[in-house]
Amino acid sequence: MRNLDIATLRSLQAVAEYGAVTRAAEALNMTQSALSMQMKRLEELFGERMLAKQGRGIVLSDFAAELLLDARKLVALNDHIVARFTGERPEGRLRVGLTSDWMFNRVAQAVRAFKQANPRIELIINDGRSKDLRVAMRRGEHDVILTTEFDAPPGAIHLAKVDLVWAGASNGNAWTQRPLPVANSPHCAYTPVAEEALDRAGIEWSQTVADAGSDTWRVLAAADIGVTLLPRGILQPGLEPIDHGGALPPLPATWLNVYVADGPARCMAADFTGYLRSAICQVAAVAA
Numbered sequence: 001m002r003n004l005d006i007a008t009l010r011s012l013q014a015v016a017e018y019g020a021v022t023r024a025a026e027a028l029n030m031t032q033s034a035l036s037m038q039m040k041r042l043e044e045l046f047g048e049r050m051l052a053k054q055g056r057g058i059v060l061s062d063f064a065a066e067l068l069l070d071a072r073k074l075v076a077l078n079d080h081i082v083a084r085f086t087g088e089r090p091e092g093r094l095r096v097g098l099t100s101d102w103m104f105n106r107v108a109q110a111v112r113a114f115k116q117a118n119p120r121i122e123l124i125i126n127d128g129r130s131k132d133l134r135v136a137m138r139r140g141e142h143d144v145i146l147t148t149e150f151d152a153p154p155g156a157i158h159l160a161k162v163d164l165v166w167a168g169a170s171n172g173n174a175w176t177q178r179p180l181p182v183a184n185s186p187h188c189a190y191t192p193v194a195e196e197a198l199d200r201a202g203i204e205w206s207q208t209v210a211d212a213g214s215d216t217w218r219v220l221a222a223a224d225i226g227v228t229l230l231p232r233g234i235l236q237p238g239l240e241p242i243d244h245g246g247a248l249p250p251l252p253a254t255w256l257n258v259y260v261a262d263g264p265a266r267c268m269a270a271d272f273t274g275y276l277r278s279a280i281c282q283v284a285a286v287a288a
Helices: 006-018 021-027 032-046 062-085 101-117 130-138 190-200 216-222 266-287
Strands: 051-054 057-060 092-098 121-127 144-149 157-169 180-182 205-207 228-231 239-241 253-260
Touching: 006 021, 006 032, 006 057, 006 062, 006 101, 021 032, 032 062, 057 062, 092 130, 092 266, 101 121, 101 266, 130 144, 144 266, 157 216, 157 266, 180 190, 190 228, 216 228, 216 239, 228 239, 253 266
Parallel strands: 092 121, 092 144, 180 205
Antiparallel strands: 051 057, 144 253, 157 228, 157 239, 157 253
């Protein structure tokens, strides 16, 4: 097979979002065996494993996660072409800003559920750092944004509060090194919090991530070249909370907030917030 099947790529996307073949198959209204066969065909085509077990769930392999980046573009282009040339027109447009790479699966589920319930609403989704999203909203570029912050400022709809933990490679020992190699982007809001906590604890540290891509920290931490910070209960391939026995300082909680802009899309944005709340409550329950 030299031609990629859109339905198969859509199934790969669903598995990534739901973290389970069974739930992904249900969402796509197909049998689990049919979806599993689609994953097998992808493995045969590329000669690479698509899925890996993690705890009670399923995660994409590193290869599949990379494949998914381009697969999403192809699925979106397919849907755009169908909509354009069949004469379908959206009934409304919702501009969404997200800063939740560590919570991708749950947020993707919320987006999918909203889209299924509102098929005639055009979703325009962008990602960015929380502070940049808030600036963009003030400029009128977003109707609703999801942020991670260390408090719930005025105007924010507080969805959940989740503890931060030190995270590193499975069975890794980077956390024992001194100076402690910190694998967090200098632009991440968590980085100054980690550095301040280490300084207070008198632990010498070094920054292992320069001004690089947003996923560099994940690669370095999973390779046991540094440690990073993650909200408790969030699964990331190759990473796990560090059982440091108090050798590393405690960290504050992170707040998940939503901001809704005034305007014609306010009702749609409020509806979308309900889907986010449902997904995020599941994250908070796991982290509790």
